[in-house]
Amino acid sequence: MKNVIAIDLPQPSTKIIEAIKKFVALQTISIDSKNKLEEFHHHTINPVSFNFFVPDFLTLLVRKEYQHFFPHHQLKGMIGVFKNHTTSPACMPTHIDRTRAIGLNYFIDSGGNDVRTFFYDREDISATGISTNVLYSEVTPIENFIAKPNTWYCYNVRRCHSVENIETTRTFIALKIIRPGLGLDSDYEYNIIDFQKDYPHLCIGS
């Protein structure tokens, strides 16, 4: 199974991009997130600080532009920000996302010229809603990937992954896709295989 697939969706409009940039410029990305990661990894790495936002204005905008591509789901818009506070390359260290099983991401700012997502030989399908940090020493990389500009991707974020070599701030928009009948705020169970079955025409390779 592929861990990342390019998705055939149009780029977000200038309206969405500008609204996100304006919103992010007003946010404080708490250093606490960086401190916690440093502690977990025994101060052996230089993590980013990070935050995720799900503002109502973005959900309204993404539903206008993207809802019709996803007849089986209801969309929400999320913003991810990974910020390097230092002059050395930083990382989002090895972890498994549990708030979502797939990441449908479009990078507004890649955060550097050679930012790579690594996937590792551990996958966890249990759904708890809480992300799990993993030590680098516990896993082995199996695949790595540089996202092309102006492209949507679907990532298998149930597989352990990290983002390496972030020089500045990495900002992305993510589509949260939720099966409406479940009455959930997030759909923890829905995975990349389900996505390929529901939307094969959107999956254009990696």
Ligand SMILES: [Fe+2]
């Ligand atoms: Fe992740």
